[in-house]
Amino acid sequence: MKFRADEIASVIQKEIEDFRGQIQTAEVGRVIEVGDGIARCTGLSNVMSGEMLEFPNGTRGFAFNLEENSVGVVILGDYLKIAEGDEVRSRGKLLSVPVGEALLGRMVDPLGNPLDGKGPVITSESRPVEWLAAGVAERQPVKEPLQTGIKAIDAMTPVGRGQRELIIGDRKTGKTAIAIDTILNQKDTGVICVYVACGQRASSIAGVVEILREKGALDYTIIVAATSADPAPLQYIGPYAGAAMAEYFMYKGMHTLIVYDDLSKQAVAYRQLSLLMRRPPGREAFPGDVFYCHSRLLDRAVKLNKELGGGSMTALPIIETLEGEVSAYIPTNVISITDGQIYLEPDLFWKGIRPAINVGVSVSRVGGNAQTKAMKKIAGSLRLDLAAFRELEAFAQLGTELDKDTQAQLDRGYRMVELLKQRQYGPLHVADQVVAIYAGTKGYFDKVPVAKVAETEKELHEFIRTEHADMRDKLVAEAALTEEIEGMLKKALAAFVTRLSAKA
Amino acid sequence: MSDLRSISRPDSVLEDPGTLAVATMYAQSYLTAASQSGVAAPEEELNSLVDDVLRGFPEFEQLLMSDSVGRDDKLAIVERVIAPTSSDFFVNFLKVLIRHGRFDMLPLVQNIATKLQEEAAGKKRIRVRSARALSDSSRSKIVAHLKSTFGFEPVLQETVDASLLGGVILQVGDTVYDSSLRSRLKQLKGRLVEKAFNEIQSGRDRFSHPEGD
Numbered sequence: 007m008k009f010r011a012d013e014i015a016s017v018i019q020k021e022i023e024d025f026r027g028q029i030q031t032a033e034v035g036r037v038i039e040v041g042d043g044i045a046r047c048t049g050l051s052n053v054m055s056g057e058m059l060e061f062p063n064g065t066r067g068f069a070f071n072l073e074e075n076s077v078g079v080v081i082l083g084d085y086l087k088i089a090e091g092d093e094v095r096s097r098g099k100l101l102s103v104p105v106g107e108a109l110l111g112r113m114v115d116p117l118g119n120p121l122d123g124k125g126p127v128i129t130s131e132s133r134p135v136e137w138l139a140a141g142v143a144e145r146q147p148v149k150e151p152l153q154t155g156i157k158a159i160d161a162m163t164p165v166g167r168g169q170r171e172l173i174i175g176d177r178k179t180g181k182t183a184i185a186i187d188t189i190l191n192q193k194d195t196g197v198i199c200v201y202v203a204c205g206q207r208a209s210s211i212a213g214v215v216e217i218l219r220e221k222g223a224l225d226y227t228i229i230v231a232a233t234s235a236d237p238a239p240l241q242y243i244g245p246y247a248g249a250a251m252a253e254y255f256m257y258k259g260m261h262t263l264i265v266y267d268d269l270s271k272q273a274v275a276y277r278q279l280s281l282l283m284r285r286p287p288g289r290e291a292f293p294g295d296v297f298y299c300h301s302r303l304l305d306r307a308v309k310l311n312k313e314l315g316g317g318s319m320t321a322l323p324i325i326e327t328l329e330g331e332v333s334a335y336i337p338t339n340v341i342s343i344t345d346g347q348i349y350l351e352p353d354l355f356w357k358g359i360r361p362a363i364n365v366g367v368s369v370s371r372v373g374g375n376a377q378t379k380a381m382k383k384i385a386g387s388l389r390l391d392l393a394a395f396r397e398l399e400a401f402a403q404l405g406t407e408l409d410k411d412t413q414a415q416l417d418r419g420y421r422m423v424e425l426l427k428q429r430q431y432g433p434l435h436v437a438d439q440v441v442a443i444y445a446g447t448k449g450y451f452d453k454v455p456v457a458k459v460a461e462t463e464k465e466l467h468e469f470i471r472t473e474h475a476d477m478r479d480k481l482v483a484e485a486a487l488t489e490e491i492e493g494m495l496k497k498a499l500a501a502f503v504t505r506l507s508a509k510a
Numbered sequence: 511m512s513d514l515r516s517i518s519r520p521d522s523v524l525e526d527p528g529t530l531a532v533a534t535m536y537a538q539s540y541l542t543a544a545s546q547s548g549v550a551a552p553e554e555e556l557n558s559l560v561d562d563v564l565r566g567f568p569e570f571e572q573l574l575m576s577d578s579v580g581r582d583d584k585l586a587i588v589e590r591v592i593a594p595t596s597s598d599f600f601v602n603f604l605k606v607l608i609r610h611g612r613f614d615m616l617p618l619v620q621n622i623a624t625k626l627q628e629e630a631a632g633k634k635r636i637r638v639r640s641a642r643a644l645s646d647s648s649r650s651k652i653v654a655h656l657k658s659t660f661g662f663e664p665v666l667q668e669t670v671d672a673s674l675l676g677g678v679i680l681q682v683g684d685t686v687y688d689s690s691l692r693s694r695l696k697q698l699k700g701r702l703v704e705k706a707f708n709e710i711q712s713g714r715d716r717f718s719h720p721e722g723d
Contacts, residue, residue, distance in 0.1 A: 021705065025698050030688040034681065038526060048527055049684045075527030095686070128711045 033096040035077060037061075040088050043237040044070070044282045045079045047094050053077055056136060058097040063087045066117065067094070067239075068101045071283050078283045080239040082117060100134040103247045105254035110198070113215060113229040116244040121231055122215075133250040135243055139305035146311045148345075151376040152263065152320045155191030155433020156184060158361055158426045161385035161443055162392075163348055163368045166376025167261050167318040168309025172340055174325045174332065175350030179362050181324045183430050184348065185265040186214060188322065190223050191433035192263060198255045199227040200264040202248035205241045205271025208233040217431065228252075234271070241275035249306045252319050256308075259315025264307070268324035269300060273336045290335045300336075301343050346370035360427060365392050379486035380440045384447060388422070391447070395419030414452075421451045424459035437481040438467050441495065444487075450499045453507070466502055474498040530622075533615045537622040540603055547599060553623055555600045559592070560620045575614045584608045633663040637681040641674040641691070652678070 035049030045067065053059070059067045059079055065088065071078030081088065082101075104118040106129035113122040116135075120127050148166035165171045165188075173181045189199045201218075203211045211231050218224045228251050232244035245266045252262040266272070273296055280293035288294045300323075307321035325340050330351070332341065341347055346369045355362035377385070398416050402408060408416070425446040428434070434442075442463055445451055454462045470478050477494040484491065544552035564571040570591075574584060585608055593601045607613045625635065636656060638644065644652070649666065656664040660682065676691035 018702065021702060022698065025701065028697075030686075030693055030697075032686050032688070033684050034686045035684060048530075051684045075531055125710075126707055128707050 032098070035094045035096075037088060037090055037092045037094060038076065040081075040085060040090060042278075042282050043081050043085050043239050044279065045081055045085070045088060045094070047077045047079055048075065050077045050094065050096060053096050054100075056100050058099055058101045060095045060097055061088050062092050066097075066101075069096075070279070071285070080242075080279060081237070082239050082243070083237070085237065100136065101243070102132040102134045103250050104129045104131065105133045105251050106131045109228045109251055110226060111224045111228075113231055115236070116230055116232050116240045116247040118247070131254070133254055135246045135250050136302075137250060137253060137306065139302065140308045140310060140314070144311055144314055145308050146316075148309050148372045148376050150261075150309075150318070151373075151378055151381075151436075152188075152197070152261075153191055153195075153433075153436050154184070154188040155435070156187055156361060157428055157434060157439045157443065158363045158365070159184070159348060160377075160436060160439055161381060161426075162365055162389050163346060163363075163370040164373035164377045164381070164385075165320060165322075165370060166309075166373045167320050168307060169346070169370070169372055169376070170304045170307045170321040170323065170344040171370060171373070172323050172325060172344040172347035173350070174327060174337060174341070174347050175362070176327055176330055176352050179350035179352050179355050180360060180430075181326070181350055182210070182214065182267055184350075184361055185267060185322050185324060186217060187431060187433050188263065189218065189227060189265065190221050190431060192226065193221075193223060196261060197226070198252065198260055198262045199223070200230065200248045200252045200262065201227060202230045202232075202245050202264065202266050204232050204244045204266065204268060205234050205275060206231075206267060208235065221431065238275040238278040241272060242279055245269065245272055245303050249303060249319070253306065256310065256317040256319045257315065259310075259317045261317060262319045264319060264321050266303075266321065266323040268326050269303075269340060270326045270336050273299070292335055296336070297339050297343075300340055304340075304343050345372045358427070359423060360430075365389060366396070378436060378440075380481060380484075380491075381436060381443075383487050384440060384444050388443065388447060392419065392422060395422070418446075418449060418452060420456050421454065421459055422446050424456055425451065425463060427460060434467075435482070436485070437478055438470070440481060440487065441470055441478070441499075442466065444495060445499050445502075448499075450503055453503070462506065465506075466499075469502050469505075470498060473501075529615070529618065532612070533618040534622050536607070536612065536615065537619045537626055540619065541623060541626060543603075544599065549597065549599050552599075553620075553627060555596055556620050556623060559596075559600075559604075560617055563592075564616075574608075581608055581611070584613070628665060631663070633665050634660070634682065635667055636664045637667045637669070637679075639669050639671050639674060639679040639681075639690075641670070641672055641676050643670055644668060644678075652680075656680075656682075 033050055033052055035047040035053070037045050037047050039046040050059075050069070053069045053072070055069055055072055057069050059069060061067065061081070063084075065081060065083040065085070067079045067081045069077050070080045079094065103116070104127055108127050108129040109118075112120060112124065112127060114120055114127060118127060148168045150167045151160075152165045152167045152169070154160055154165060159165065163171070173184055175181050185201070189201065192199055201214065203214070211229070211233060215224070215229060218227055218229075228248070230244055230248040230251065232241040248264055248266070252264045255262050273292060276296060276299055277292050281287060281291065285293045304321055304323060307319045309318040310316055323340060323344065325337050327334065327337055332338070332349075349364045349367040350362045351364045352362070354364065374382070395415065398412060399419065402416055425442060445466060451459060451462065474494070477491060477498055480491050480494070481487070487495075540556070541552060564574075573579060573587065585605055588601060588604050588608065592604065604613070607616060628635065638652065653664055653666065674690040674692050675695070677689045677694070679690050680687045
């Protein structure tokens, strides 16, 4: 195809002829002080808190502190090009970000500017970054499951759509891995995912994006990235911007999942902003409203009622602890806000138990209602059994002679622990999880050497898929372990065990 | 009206809200005290001191503004030099400033006092930025228009800024009315870019939808 230059020229000419510029009216002020991502301005006498402002070089900001004689402005972008005496214009609207389908598969900064080199984000819709969470009457209880694809979580700390489940643990314990696996498991479920990287290294964000792309998960995922190199204001608004992008889909009746990775870094960014704005510091030098900063963000995760379309936003906030200190300020805050937590331990991680979930401390306050019937039936006793096993295990380490029953319980415990291990990027369908956990708790793995449990489990899935696909399909369709299905499952497992013993 | 001192520092520094608030307090007090004690035209002496004396004799100004001269010495200087030719009321005011260590605010106080008097008289300052110096006819047009729109007497503060290319920018208080050529071109640019985006998108849609042409 050839471009016809004269045609293009005439279109542009017409556009220019028809153009009637309007007189722009704006509130203005002047910068009297600038530094470290904030500016103090005079003027702007009618500016509102949170209103979007613009500096001469196009950098945006928002009014953060309204004082008697000046306005504290947070600069969202390059503050080095802003000078004392510069004019600041108010935009007459709240800080908002572009939203819509055009963002799917894209990586954007917290203002919605593309970072992936795939051209502009073409969408006409936008949403304010700060949005009041849905009220009590607009919600309904969490009742649908959000499958993470991780056996230990779906069985023992299940997550429901609209729930806030905290992932907490020290550095290098696999927090992000759990979130990424959950995103991968949403493939073909219609759940839109938003991954907000806040204060992360750019290299690790690149790694996450690469995995998502490789596994085909980028098509239904939006990545909002504020790296550790970005100014604190961007890291602070990142999670709110991500929430706004997810809300767009939620209010359209769709299901969404948002991962905040991680909120401790956001709190640190907010602390920096607040201290620069001379707000008084409190515990650990965090400002007094750091609790509200997180609670208003996490309360935006809801399950909407039917009149509003029944959409949902499930939040998986991540908090990094130092040396397992969960009683620090930010961890206790976020633990108290969320509907449960998945606690990851470095000791377990280094023992090879991955995901390194501490089953005793991890809870899900509302997810139980959302579990599928099949999973509920088999997982009910799992947590207690494992707790009993851990006690016995400690006891057995003393080298005492054990009776047969205790030894059997221990042996099964070892196999269950082995069975709950799962490799990264390998989420399992809930039906497969049910089969594996059923086999484990009912003792079908008792004869398998502990070291071979993982391998045998893989064979079991293969066996069920190829030879008992009808049973699996039924289990998938009904999501409940009816007597009929249980009978079929028992038969299949018995056949599998015979085959195993024949092989051995 | 005099320019502010310390030319090397931009305006905005002197707009430091703290200093401004203090100077406003002095200016208000000066005017109120003058009207209560029946002093007519209190701005005359103030303007004359700043414009004629201090501007005319920079060394004298430095002497009074300097921190190395003690307060008592400054008071004595005022007593000797200024008191014989001015009213007791004004000399008292200067002495108050010196005692409080605020004499360096005098130009700012004068500036604000002028502004306050203008406001009391129903006038308002309006900053006009234009690409070229305003002609008399356009100036009177602007004044007439502002007067009919806002209902006060506008006092124009004109600046010439060639980078506007054409048109004017008016600033009333904190509100700016921008009809400069520069911002209109910016608007046009935004419009054209947006249009191009939409063209690209519709082009993409055409290929992505099977029912498209």
